Amino acid sequence: MDKALLALSLKDDDDVPFTLPDLPQYYFSERNACSLIGRLLNPEFQNMANLILDMPRKWQKVNRVRGIALTREIFQFIFTHAHDLQDVLDKGMQTYNDWGLALERWVERPPFGYLQFVSIWVRISNILVNHYTAPAITELGELISHVELVAFDPEKSQRQDYVRVKIRIDVSKPLKKSRTLNLPGGDQTTIFYFYEKVQKRCTxxxxxxxxKPRCPFLVNNPSMQEASASNHHHPQSSKIQPFLSEDDPLFGDLKEDQVGINPFSGRPRIDPAVLQEMRNYLLASSKEDRHVREQRVIFSVKEAEQNPISQKMTLQLLSPLIFTTDIDKGKGIVFDFGKNHYNPKDSVFSPQTPKLMESAIAAGHSLVNSTTNVFCRLELPSNQASSSQIQLSSVPFAGFSSPTLKKEKPKRKPGRYKKIPISQRKTSKSETKKQDSVAVDHGLNKKRKAEDDLAGASKAAKRIASEMVPKEGPSKA
Known part of the structure; x- marks a missing residue:
């Protein structure tokens, strides 16, 4: 026992990290290249196992995609074909159990903010008529987040009272329903936003x-009450610290409202990579040309801020904005009846096109007409078939076959009562008796009364026999 205790070691070899071999057989990049990585936005109401089974059916990709549950919130769907993967991405935001999903295409090295953003189509309404332009609509979408696509065509009629834009939204930030705008003339107006395919969210x-029951911003939450009380007693802790410090090379050249985070969009006004290039540009200068380089930086930033498009592309390093004239893009299947324009050349009266009514009636005659039906022609006499064919060939063609006339039923005349003499009545009765006697002699069937057949039977049998129907069996009564 003592030797066993002395042999025990407090240091466990399993605590040493294992280095995974960097070999091709440990990677599966070819399979993952055609896959999607997703995240449950509300795992409390979204079951991972059910999602793996239900989403292929919802996408109509059964037997062409398979899902893998990576963690409790992260999952992967591997597609057999790349066009199926792109079709799912083109559908926009995906939901399961009425709550949203964050979907991204697989990348070998996920960037910052991976599975943190969702692309949603937003309807912007109550736009003033004087500001119904593409740049103004883009800026209204930028008040929420980054605009990826604008579905707007000023050359066509618009039946809806809204304009659709595709926005990439951070899921950790609230969805804004409306925004108040200050107009150049001093007036104010309110712009409303409606998010497509967003079914449930915190109210x-x-x-x-x-x-809502799990919302951390409710007043009855003890942790939020303590946080609000601490902010009330220590208001200096809620002050925003300056973005540029005194030892920063850009300190004094750029203002605080030019850098930092934009409160409206939640993105940095100037990308960190661009700021770092500015710092390197100033540090690489000598004392003589330092002032010249500082003026170039200040002038270039001001010039880029005057144009919103150049500001996004040069300062924020965002992809260029895309406009589309397809107003219903991303809505799913849309039945556009306006594309099937009427062409008079394709009408029924044109001899170049087949006549639908004529072909339908001809098909009906081919099934019913005795002259065209093979089985009817076998039964008809030769002279009757030839005469009917002559009659059909003599009918003139009038562009389309005339409808068949309904056969009128002959009017039924009321019957006339004729009084039969007594002498004829006696003779008719005697003739019928003779016919019955002849039939009996030849052994033909003759109706007989039930009493004659049941002569000598019991009363119960007679009672049952009166209730029976021929070939139907006894009644259920």
Whole structure:
């Protein structure tokens, strides 16, 4: 026992990290290249096992995609064909059990904010008529988040009272229902937003990650009460710290409202990579040309801020905005009846096109007409078939076959009562008796009364026999 205790070691070899071999057989990049990585936005109401089974059916990709549950919130769907994967991405935001899903295409090295954003189509309404332009609509969408696509065509008639834009939204931030705008003339107006395919969200904070009973911003939450009390007693802790410090090379050249985070969109006003290039540009200068380089940086930033498009592309390093004239893009299957324009050349009266009514009637005659039906022609006499064919060939063709006339039924005349003499009545009765006697002699069937057949039977048999129907069996009574 003592030797066993002395042999025990407090250091466990399993605590040493294992280095995975960097070999091709340990990677599966070819399979993952045609896959999607997703995240449940509200795992409390979304079951991972049911999602893996139900989503292929919902996408109509059964037997062409398979799912893998990576963690409690992260999953992967591997597609057999790349066009199926792209079809799912083109459908926009995906939901399961009425709550949203964050879907991204697989990448070998996920960037910052991977599975943190969702692309949603947003309807912007109550736009003023004087500002119904593409740049103005883009800026209204930028008040929420980054605009990826604008579905707007100023050259066509618009039946809807809204304009659709595709926006990439951070799921950790609330969805804004409206925004108040200050117009150039001093007036104010309110713009409304409606998010397509968003079924459920917190009705208190408008976020996609939880329901109202679990909202951390409710007043009855003890942790939020303590946080609000601490902010009330220590208001200096809630002050925003400056973005540029004094030892920063850009300190004094750029203002605080030019850098940092934009409160409206939640993105940095100037990308960190661009700021770092500015710092390197200033540090690489000598004392003589330092002032010249500082003026170039200040002038270039001001010039880029004057144009919203150049500001997004040069300062924020965002992809260029795309406009589309397909107003219903991303809505799913849309039955556009306007594309089937009427062409008079394709009408029924044109001899170049087949006549639908004529072909339908001809098909009906081919099944019913005795001259065209093979089985009817076998039964008809030769002279009758030839005469009917002559009659059909003599009918003139009038562009389309005339409808068949309904056969009128002959009017039924009321019967006339004729009084039969007594002498004829006696003779008719005597003739019928003779016919019956002849039939009996030849052994033909003759109706007989039930009493004659049941002569000598019991009363119960007679009672049952009166209730029976021929070939139907006894009654259920």
């Amino acid at each position: 208190h904070c408008q976020r996609l990650t939880h329901a």
